[in-house]
Amino acid sequence: MIEMTTAEIRPDELRQQLFDPAAGAYCGFEGWIRNHNEGHDVLRLEYEAYEPLAITEGEKILAEARECYPHLKAHCVHRTGMLEIGDCAVWVGVSSPHRDEAFQACRYIIDQLKVRLPIWKKEHYADGHSGWVNCERCAKSA
Amino acid sequence: MIEMTTAEIRPDELRQQLFDPAAGAYCGFEGWIRNHNEGHDVLRLEYEAYEPLAITEGEKILAEARECYPHLKAHCVHRTGMLEIGDCAVWVGVSSPHRDEAFQACRYIIDQLKVRLPIWKKEHYADGHSGWVNCERCAKSA
Amino acid sequence: MKTITVRYFAMFREHAGIGEETLSVDADTAVDVFHATQHRHRSTEPSGHCKVAINDVMADWDSPVSDGDTVLLFPPVAGG
């Protein structure tokens, strides 16, 4: 299941939903807002999503992971709105019988989420400027 | 830092120690007690450790990971004693600027802990028997 | 001419100064709609970095558009 939220992400509560007596391994990933990007001092990040398609595409990604690893339980939450340094922007949790699947599935899910979900982030810099991440670079390389 | 404990492992409190304004990624691994192993129904698991060397060897493993990934924060807790299905036996948490290092370092640490720490586990089965994990197999293959 | 509702997101919305508008365009496929909006808002983002959906379903640039469709224009994503 994938959820979009404007509220604080609580990994500890979320991971409990993945409990399974047959699971020996849990792998969790969190994306935190960090204070720098490509040489800029970042003060905060603003996330915008188009939720209907973020949910549809996210569910597809989770289904792909479960197809590769049949005993997987996987869940993901992505936050939107204005986030501060240290806030958790995205959480992916996976439980499975063995650790190899848990690591691989968790990695697959976050990698795919990053490139396929219609979610954009705007960085607000210490110098007062702001910019959409990636977009400026794409425009330059055009 | 590596800790040995007989108390419940609380990943949420532990992960907060890894907070770093320069960290954009957090990867956590947990080993849970599962209800089966190699075709046996498992009721509970008993962990025994030789703590002085478990700590020394664990610190070495964490130092190796930090040498590969200089901006890493890493921490590990291993529980000992009698554990029930679903209990967390080991937790590894890693934060770093980017997700690639976080996943790789977390995986390195848990893989090394499993083969290098002087920690043994005895499975208690539904049929009333019990056995030290791995040891029986090694004896057979001798 | 077809009546197409276009929705802009993130950088595109800021550049267009509007989140949604309804246009009369001479367009057979999604990329024709994209080019019409670029002309209208003097934008140069290449379609290769962007994605498009038609009526809330992900589509390709050469997917056909029909009168009354809503076309969603997604700039490059950077989730997580």
Add this chain to the structure above:
Amino acid sequence: MKTITVRYFAMFREHAGIGEETLSVDADTAVDVFHATQHRHRSTEPSGHCKVAINDVMADWDSPVSDGDTVLLFPPVAGG
């Protein structure tokens, strides 16, 4: 003959029926101590799967032992 304190863990402790004992052994290296304990407790675990420490420091099987040393015998590990 040297006086060596041997500590057993997990499977070894259960097999020996004791956690620690002090032996008089004719031993130059750690593996000699290991073989002496195997003979004593009729155990057949190969040293290749096991590890050894001398006075709380990880050692090799061919590490020398001295009178008064404590040798720790570790069966195969399975942490986590």
